[in-house]
Amino acid sequence: MRRRSQHSSKRLNRLTYNFPDSTGHFGQFGGTYMAETLIPAVEELTAQYLRFKDDPEFKAELAYELKHYVGRPSPIYHAKRLSESLGGAQIYLKREDLNHTGAHKINSAMGQALLAKRMGKKRVIAETGAGMHGVATATVAARFGMECIVYMGAEDIQRQAPNVFRMKLLGATVVPVESGSKTLKDACNEAIRDWVTNVESTFYIFGTAAGPHPYPMMVRDFQSVIGNEARVQMPEMIGRQPDAVIACVGGGSNAIGLFHPYIEVPNVQIIGVEAGGYGIASGKHAAPLTANAKVGVLHGNKVNLMQDENGQIIETHSISAGLDYPGVGPEHCLLKEIGRAQYVAADDDEAIAAFDALCRFEGIIPALESSHALAHAIKIAPTMAKDKVLLVNLSGRGDKDMNTVARIKGITL
């Protein structure tokens, strides 16, 4: 009897987590903070997404593309040599790096492109930081014959030259953004300006689970394929769910994709790893949750936001262009606030050390973004028993980071 009532109270908890609400809010976070010109566009997008998301034909087409084009399901790999070297918990990797285009970004780009197709939009735009979302968008645009414009900070174009070339090969126009800090947030501003101007012809394929409603919900839903697969794969591999799921958080799309299906799974710890840059104390980082940044409004949503005392957005720093962003998705803000997830930071040096470790121990070159998640696993694994299991989202591969890593090591390619 007692057991039974415990079980039903868990079920009750399960029913209480249902975000966002109908107006796109995750508690106090999220919302639709957009200029009037774009409000009808996001309302239309919400209506169309809600119309198609459970449509059997849409779901079947998405499932087909994810299987045959993207290469899903992505495997889970037991990083045995790395785990042994640490002498503690076992590290497992969800191999999003093995997707077509080399990162998790394609999961959502594909979903959004299929929606754009149904909405009759022939022009897609995107912002990109590390270039992975730009490449994913350029890829699906080529796949479906759509015009594609990618906005990318001039600074990031320098850092991620190979990805710029990839986008161009795929037929996209890459527009360098020279305003502000010339990174991801400025690329976002510029993409929004394009959307305001071309709102009727254009679908904005947003890269992360942030921005105005419905993006945080829609991107999360498309990325949840990661966690949904893992929930099936882990019991197949080890007979149970992991003790913790760990992912890097910039805007947080790969993380929410892994985390969301685990929110209601008991006894699974959820850990998001932000970019610690030169260290939280230095102020030069991109870790708004870890640093308890004040709540503010940017890019259409209310979130924890790195800002000065006058509400101006401050420049962030991370070795990884994909995490170099002053905000974070609203659902992560909520998960932190209600205590369901924990957010920590790994700094540049820790990420590089983790990058090296995975290369040497496992023959896998991770993206610098994913290396942050790995760095935290490497930090905590030795403190845990050998039968504990950490599932790390290896959100992307590191080929794009060769120039950055070489420069840090003082090597000219």
Added chain:
Amino acid sequence: MSRIDTTFAKLKQQQRKALIPFITAGDPSQQLTVPLMHGLVAAGADVLELGVPFSDPMADGPTIQRASERALKNGMSLRGVLGMVAEFRKQDATTPVVLMGYGNPIEAMGWEVFAQRCAEVGVDGVLTVDFPPEESHDAFEHLQRYNIAPIFLLAPTTKEARIQQVAKLARGYVYYVSLKGVTGSGSIDLSAIEDKMPQLRKHIQLPIGVGFGIRDAATAKAVAKLCDGVVVGSRIVQEIESSNDNNVVANVVKLVNELRVAIDN
């Protein structure tokens, strides 16, 4: 009656249209903003829109983006802008001043403190580009308490139900964005404005100002015929950008005066 309402009532009586220029506070320098405001009034401005600079002005084109960057470099903050309005009010007790910008600097100050400060220094209206009515409950409550008019934008894409919603919340005047795009972009489509007006008038009793894309006297004149007020921003900011500290006030006065004459004739 508020300064905005009084101003529009008087204009209506005189069968004239409002000229509403925009400048960014702190551009080209903090010292020149108040002299520029007085210059605008002397040149024939009826309402002043004073831009509060923001690091990420998503709805603005390159001209106003650069003005924001210059202003922030000059150390401009929301606190500083409120101080400028107080300074302006020492010599001008009648011209309405509307602060225009993005929500985050106000969020950081807190809406209640902000609304109270607005009332103290003599701000009449507030337009936050990225706070549509749906997200403005808190803001609206505090502004209303201190009699500060929330100014809302309407766009060519705005549907009738939203026009009705805005009509209920808006005070002062309503700002119709005449084109799909950022500030300072493209050219204006007069017949599209003309077509939209009856739909706007059906629900909105307040005066309607039209802006975005008004770059010369002839356009200002043509737009003024269709509505109650003309908002000119990027063109004036451009004039500020191409002037030096010695001639900027004179150049802006000359430009705004040309707009005034065109609108009145």
